Structure formats: structure tokens, C-alpha cells
Amino acid sequence: MSVEIHTLSNGLRVATEEMPGLQSVSVGVWVSAGGRHERIEQNGIAHFLEHMAFKGTKTRSALAIAEAIEDVGGYINAYTSREVTAYYVRLLKDDVGLGVDILADILQNSILDPREIEIERGVILQEIGQTNDTPDDIVFDWLQETAYRDQALGRSILGPSDNVSRFSQENLSQFIAEHYSPDRMILAAAGGVSHDEMVKLAEAAFGHMERHPAAEPETLATFTSGEFRKLKDLEQAHFTMAFESPSYRDDDIYTAQIYAIALGGGMSSRLFQEIREKRGLCYSIFAQAGAFADTGLTTIYAGTSGSDVADLANLTIDELKRAVQDMSEAEVNRARAQMKAGMLMGLESASNRAERLARMIQVWDKVPDLEETVRRIDAVSLENVREYAEKFASQAQMALTCYGPVSDVPTHHDLEHRRAA
């Protein structure tokens, strides 16, 4: 299996990874237009536009788009994240041409019919309601906001209801003009498809798209310390903390990920063992090292009862400190093994492979060999992780966010005091 990349004359990059033996193909377009590309008054518009893509083009109604894909048993969907909006299909391999054609159509010819905008507004307001009703979803939105206060990277993807109630056809068209330029798009495919075929399909479907003027460069994010807590009559107290950590482009990213796995990445991790296995204080607890282009966020999450949440918060701080003192070679070896095997097993899925191609090209403008990635993971030493643990536990800033029966959670100041003690 090898990755091939071709750039069309308008700047759109085409990446293909053929997976012999697969009967299906996963293909999508990743557009560098996510939540962090919105100005404050635009917050929520990248996601609104993602919804509108399915609501009709010059030649296809919403129903015709859905029927075209589902007639051949395929699946079409999209998502919006902080840095990207992705539109993708999964199809049997003979239908890949249809898939690319539909993706090209919804990305270039969406009509943004005002009546459909009104209807979709209702759908998105319901989606916001659903998120607000799901505590372990919404608490991560608030954590992001605490960690990047008053910045595009901190705002929610769905946006506030007020914005969603207000966006017009003109607002949506403007966001397209600002961001949906072919040099900001990656067409990535994995599975039963050849690179030559993909390039031909891409040329025919996207080759005539014109480049827009460059969008404003996104502002660099700055991590902010702080606390947000919202009391609510829930059964669980949702406790989260975030610390700044390396960006995708940072050399330390693998060290940060290995540290996060050892801290809270699996059943043998420190947080799982100390807080769930030894004390039974929670069902869910984990740490993970997320990353963006210019910054990263390592988050810790646990759900517990209101009467246990103070203990849980203090114990979590203690684990950060203990990791500095006694992180072992065995733990680092295990975390490396988990990271490598997890990557290899994940890449048995065509959808994961296509996603990886697009993300790597967006971040690095190339797709490293698996062997290179494995070498970089193997190069992380115990000493690296220990140094990182020390830097991590001693850094000046922390974002704390809690939701539910959380009145007993120590204050940000008290947790920081414990961390420094």
C-alpha cells in the first residue's frame, strides 16, 4: 500500500491510497474551513454551510442527492471541526465516480435556497438542543472555551442559537468566497481505487474550480488559564481539566501522546488504575493529547458523583505529580506499543486511511510513511517522557471546567496550590 499525491493546476490536492482486496472506497473532501476560521459574528457558519451542502444544487434536490448515493447502497455524511469541514462518501468501488461527482456538485453548486435555509435553521437549533442535553458533550465545548477564551479556537462549532437564527444566504455565500477555494481543499481516497483513476475523476469534477484570493491568515491561538463551573441537577459531576500541549507540527507531539496514554489512555493507565480500579470513584476517566496546527490541548475527563468529585479532583492532581516522580520504562514501552498497534489496526479501515491522508497533507503538506511514524514513536525515550511530565505538571496555566453537582470541586486556585505543593 502506498500513498500517491497529485496537485491540480488550481491547487487542489488529490491523495490516494490503494488498498488491494477492498471492495469499497472511502473518498472525501477536506476543506480548511472550520470553527477557527470564523470571525466572531460568523461563529457557527462553517457548520451551517456543511448542512446546506446537502440541501440542493443547481441540478439536484436534497432528495436527489440522498437518493443518488443510497441507490447504490452508499453512505454520505460530513462533519465540521475547529480546523476543517469534511464531506465524505463510502461506496462500493465501482461507484467511486458517482461519489466524486456528488461531492463536487455539493461543494461547487449548492444553491443556498432561502426557504431551505429557514428549514435547516430549525434542524440546527434542534442539534444544539441535543448537545445541550448531553452533559459529557457540552462540557468539552465549555472546556475549549475556557482554554482559548475570547478566541475563534475556543468557540463552539455549532455556534450560539442567536447566530444560527440570523445567518442569511449572503452570509453563507460570503463564507464560501472566503474559504472554499481549491487550494484549501484536499480530495483524499482510500480503498479499492487507483491513483490514476482518482486524478482523472478529480480533474473532471474539480479541475475548472477557480482559486479565490487567499483567506485572511488565521490568528495564532493563545492558551488561557481559568475556571468555568456550571451547577446543574444531574446524577454525575463532570470534571475536566486542560493543559497546553504540543501542536501537530511540534517535534514533541509523540512524547505528549505517549505521556497522555500512560497517564489516562487505557485500562493500565495511572488515572484508570488509581481512581477507577483501586477506589471505584468513576466509570469514565481518561486523558488525551489533542492537537491543532499551532497549539495542542491535553484534556482529562472524569464523571463521578457530587459527593466524590472533590476527592477525584485532588487525586487527579496527585497523579500528575506522581507521574513526574516515578514514570517507568515499562509504562513508556507499553504506551509506545499501544500507540503503534492502535495506528496499524486503525489503518485497516479505508475511512481512517482517507482521513489520515487529508490531515497529514493539511498539516505537513506530505504524508509520512508508516515506517517513519513508527520510527518517531520508537525514538521517544523514558527520559523524554519524564522531562515532558515535569514540564507538563509544572506549567503555569490550567483550564478547569465542571458541570453538574460540582459545588464541592476545589477552586482553580486550590487545585493550583495542590499542584505546586
Add this chain to the structure above:
Amino acid sequence: MSVEIHTLSNGLRVATEEMPGLQSVSVGVWVSAGGRHERIEQNGIAHFLEHMAFKGTKTRSALAIAEAIEDVGGYINAYTSREVTAYYVRLLKDDVGLGVDILADILQNSILDPREIEIERGVILQEIGQTNDTPDDIVFDWLQETAYRDQALGRSILGPSDNVSRFSQENLSQFIAEHYSPDRMILAAAGGVSHDEMVKLAEAAFGHMERHPAAEPETLATFTSGEFRKLKDLEQAHFTMAFESPSYRDDDIYTAQIYAIALGGGMSSRLFQEIREKRGLCYSIFAQAGAFADTGLTTIYAGTSGSDVADLANLTIDELKRAVQDMSEAEVNRARAQMKAGMLMGLESASNRAERLARMIQVWDKVPDLEETVRRIDAVSLENVREYAEKFASQAQMALTCYGPVSDVPTHHDLEHRRAA
């Protein structure tokens, strides 16, 4: 790719599907011991036992179990459903022997240490809290309870907190004695592993297990009509209905599934188009045909606002009636294509393949060829679906369950009246 099955002398069945080219293997043990095998005072014990399997054996502590799997980058987990408890690992292929050894150990040598039982009680009570805080999870528990009132199949998997607070080592041992017999277990593996290797591993790890006396035959489930609604200050009104539908063993199962796909299985489905796309009343809406050994449950779910839920409920009933009148050949063709392609694409995952082997053997005592399954799907005609739609819409009983701002939902009686009108 072909499936091979071997039965050990103690009755344990071993099923393997080798997938050439895969670097990983997914292997698990499916035990016929789920929620419906519990007596009322045992409700929640199958799931409690699933948790205890990871808490230590005669030779391995909880930490040693987690470390053994994660040292090689593997992943171990389990789930409990109404009809089965499953324990499974995913590993790189060279580590399959270790995986089978660990599965055998946690299934045969769990020590059920009373101190660990106390700790795990806390974990499960937190898990119950988490489910109670997730409206679109808990509403399905209540729907199941409405549809199979006062029966094992209707009770929740997690069980009531009172039971979880009470279960003892003796209760757990008794449930093992009643259900964890090798003739009620299936070891299924898919991916980079050969059948000969799996049989050898199974013989060594499970061959000396002794059969227990046969468990009490489970009682057949009887669908019950009724209504349950719980008012709560949520942003969304969660509306669900369930109708009895074919069991896994019923010849009509494929017709029921094709009908459910056409009704609410994708973006082109009737419910999605009429209620979300045309009117913007909801974000999530779907129908699906679930099945058990002796009965099935086709459920419809939608989340909307309190002010729209009455309309949504009435419109859903209208769609059931309209499906009787004008279900088209194109819709049936599309649903067949979705079902076939969905199955083929799903089977590119080793985990899905292992799961399919185990479920097929549990239900039919054999694994039908993919070709046979495709033939059965293709054999479903428009006339079959029309007849089924009529039978479905006119059946006497319906279970209605709502949660959130649902005071405006028409009563069961009113919805039934509209259905019959």
C-alpha cells in the same frame, strides 16, 4: 475468505474467518448470558459479572490483565446485551495466543474478591448515573420496558441501583454456575489467524472446562402495548415508539429490515425527508428493526422541541400509514442496495466479522454464506414490503415512550386513534 467451525468435546464452538492480508486479529467469547437470562432479583448481574471478569483471576491481578494486553498494544473490552455477554480483544496477529489465554483466564478463573466487588459496585453505580444523564440512552431502556412489561427482556442491562448495591460473591458465582457453561459459549475470531491455530489455542485454553447442567430455558417474550412518559426540564423532547416485528429466526426478518430502512434508515428515507428535510422539526430521526431470538422490536426515535413534539408524533403516525399506500419499487430497490452494501462494507472490519460469526452461530447454529444472505435480501419483493407495511401499520399493539418536555405528546389512545383512522 471462508468460515470454519469446530466444536470442542465440551460443546464450546470455535469459529474462524481468516482475512488474508490483515495484520491484526479480533477474537472474543460470546456467552449466552445476557439480561434476559436473569431472574428478577438477578437483574443487573450479567453486567456486574462482566465488570468483575477484569478484576483479577487466580494468577493475574486487575492490573496484570490490563498490562498483559496493553504491553503488546492490544485492546480488551466487553459488553452485555439482552441475549449475550461478550469479551473480546483486538491484537496484532502474532499476539493471538496471548489474547485467547487472557480471555480463557478471565472467563474461568475470576476470583470475585469481595473487596473488588465493593469497589466495582461504585463504578457501576457511576455508570448508571451516566446513563441516567444521557436522555437518548435512557429513553431506549424505558421503551424496552414498555414493550416487554414485567419480563426479563424488558429490564435494563445495568439493573436497578438497589440490586447493584446488594449483589454478593455468592450471587455472582451462582450466575456463573447457571450460565457460563462451555456449550453456551462461542469463541469467534476474524483477521490474520488460521482455523487450525484457533482450534489448537481453544483446545488448550478451554478444552478442560466442564459442562454445567443446562440452564433453565428462557421464557418467550410477549410484546406489550402501553405508554410511559416522563416529564423533565430538557431542551429536547425525546419521542420513541416501538412495534413488534420479526425475530432473528423469522423468515420475514429481511422484509422487516428493508421496510425499516425505507421508513427511516437513511437520508432518503420517508421519516428523514418528511420530518427533517421538509419541515426542519428535528436533527435526529430514524427507524430500525432490531431482533432477538424469539421476537423483534422495530423502534422509531426522534428528538425535537417541546412545542413541536405533538406535530412530530402525528406526522410519524401519518408516515406509517402513507407507507402502506405508496411504497415504491425504487424505494425497495434502494433499501436492498443499502442493506447489501452496508453489510459488505461492514465486513471489511475484523471485529464486525467476528461478531457476525458468533451471532449467527448463536441464532442459527451455522454461518450462512454471504451469497446466501445476499440472495435472501434480493428475494424480498415490493409486494412483500407492501404486505409487511400493511401488517405493521395495522397491528394491534404499540409501545410509546417519551422523555423531556413531552406534556404535549398525544396520548397512546389518541395516536392509536389516528393510526386506525
